Amino acid sequence: MNKKMVTFFILFVLWCIFSGMFDIFHLSLGVISCLIITLISGDLLFSSEKITKSHIIDGFRFIKYIPWLFYQIVIANIHVAYLVLHPKMPIEPFVLEYKAKLKKDISKVVFANSIILTPGTITMDITKDNIFIIHCISRKVAEDLLTGEMERRVAKIFGEDIKIDRK
Amino acid sequence: MIDLDFIINLFIIIIVVIGLFFFFTATVGLLRFPDFYCKLQATGKGDTLGAVLVLLGVVVYILKEDFSFSTILVSIKIFFIIFFIFLANPTATHALTKAGLDSGVIPIKKEDLKK
Numbered sequence: 001m002n003k004k005m006v007t008f009f010i011l012f013v014l015w016c017i018f019s020g021m022f023d024i025f026h027l028s029l030g031v032i033s034c035l036i037i038t039l040i041s042g043d044l045l046f047s048s049e050k051i052t053k054s055h056i057i058d059g060f061r062f063i064k065y066i067p068w069l070f071y072q073i074v075i076a077n078i079h080v081a082y083l084v085l086h087p088k089m090p091i092e093p094f095v096l097e098y099k100a101k102l103k104k105d106i107s108k109v110v111f112a113n114s115i116i117l118t119p120g121t122i123t124m125d126i127t128k129d130n131i132f133i134i135h136c137i138s139r140k141v142a143e144d145l146l147t148g149e150m151e152r153r154v155a156k157i158f159g160e161d162i163k164i165d166r167k
Numbered sequence: 168m169i170d171l172d173f174i175i176n177l178f179i180i181i182i183v184v185i186g187l188f189f190f191f192t193a194t195v196g197l198l199r200f201p202d203f204y205c206k207l208q209a210t211g212k213g214d215t216l217g218a219v220l221v222l223l224g225v226v227v228y229i230l231k232e233d234f235s236f237s238t239i240l241v242s243i244k245i246f247f248i249i250f251f252i253f254l255a256n257p258t259a260t261h262a263l264t265k266a267g268l269d270s271g272v273i274p275i276k277k278e279d280l281k282k
Contacts, residue, residue, distance in 0.1 A: 020240045077216045081192040084199060084209060093205055095274055116257035119212035122204065124264045135204045135264065135274060 004042040008034055054159070061157040062110075068153065072118050076141060080119040083138060091137050095124070098132040100151060107158040114150055121145055175231050179224045186220030189213045202275040203267050211260030218252050 015030035016022070046055075083091055102108050108130075112123040115134060120141030125133040136142040196209025226242045 017240060017243050020237060073212070073216055077189055077192075077213060080196065080209065080213065081189065084192045084196040089199060091200070091205065093202075093275055112261065113254070113257045116260050117212060117215060117253070120208060122208060122211070122264050123261055124204075124268050133268075135208070137205060137208050 003046045004038055007042045007045050008038040010045070011037060058158055065153060065157050069114055069117065072114075072144075072150070076118040076120055076144070079140065080137070083120075092139060093135065093137050094142075096134045096136050096142055096145075098134055098145065100130050100132055102130070102151065102155060104158055107154050110157070111151060111154045114154065115145065118144070118150075172231075175227065179227050179231075182220050182227075183224035186217045186224065189217035189220070193217065203272050204264060204274050207260055207263055211256060211263075215252060215256045218256075219249050222249050222252075 011034040012030060015034060016027075019026055019030065083089065100108070100111065102111055108126065112126065112132065115121050115123045115132070118141070120137040122135045123132055124135050127133070134142075134145070136145070190213065193210050193213025196213065197206050200206045200209055222245050226245050229238050230242055232238070
């Protein structure tokens with residue numbers, strides 16, 4: 001499918017959800033505005049020219065990744081709540097350099113955002129050699145990250161074939 | 168006799184209270200943690216989970232009160248807000264830490280904490 005058609009379709013579905021009115025007048029207004037936007041900036045949403053089946057499969061894999069991520073977020077949030085409320089505040093902050101093997105830009109973005117969302121770790125910077133500079137708040141959260149499970153899952157979503165052999 | 172209405176209300180109250188608890192820990196962490204990066208650690212994420220849980224509570228509440236086409240549309244809009252928070256909150260946290268790193272704020276070490 002052509003990417004402009006897909007962009008128009010997505011915009012129009014969003015219009016229907018946000019307006020909530022389905023008479024001829026509002027729907028035709030929606031068609032006109034979506035057409036104008038698609039003509040002006042239709043090439044921003046997708047980078048490749050054609051939308052193929054693999055994009056849709058990537059989308060479904062990403063949706064499957066969300067529950068696992070949410071589970072990780074809850075566990076890590078409880079850990080940080082423990083650190084905050086503990087009277088002695090047993091934090092040991094340090095900076096970690098993590099060599100990632102992801103190649104595509106989109107998988108790096110998802111990986112960096114996932115690192116930030118699991119509390120106790122913040123991606124501070126990504127260098128040219130693909131090294132993620134990560135600020136960790138305690139040993140435990142760093143060990144969770146160093147198992148490489150999150151990176152493996154992100155790589156799987158976007159169909160990257162990489163070998164991660166960390167302990 | 169425990170009816171369905173009571174169970175749903177209990178569920179809503181529990182998830183909203185858990186969400187408020189995470190907001191609370193985020194605020195306490197903001198005040199207690201020692202340096203710039205650690206303070207960001209506490210706020211950037213506790214807020215995300217807290218806001219998501221509270222908004223989920225709101226979704227369940229409006230769907231329970233009146234299950235019709237318009238409330239389904241409203242709940243979809245709230246899911247868009249949740250999606251936006253999931254994207255924007257980590258990105259903002261990263262932007263702040265990156266700015267701190269670039270302007271030379273040195274992260275505190277474990278040895279400094281002992282003093």
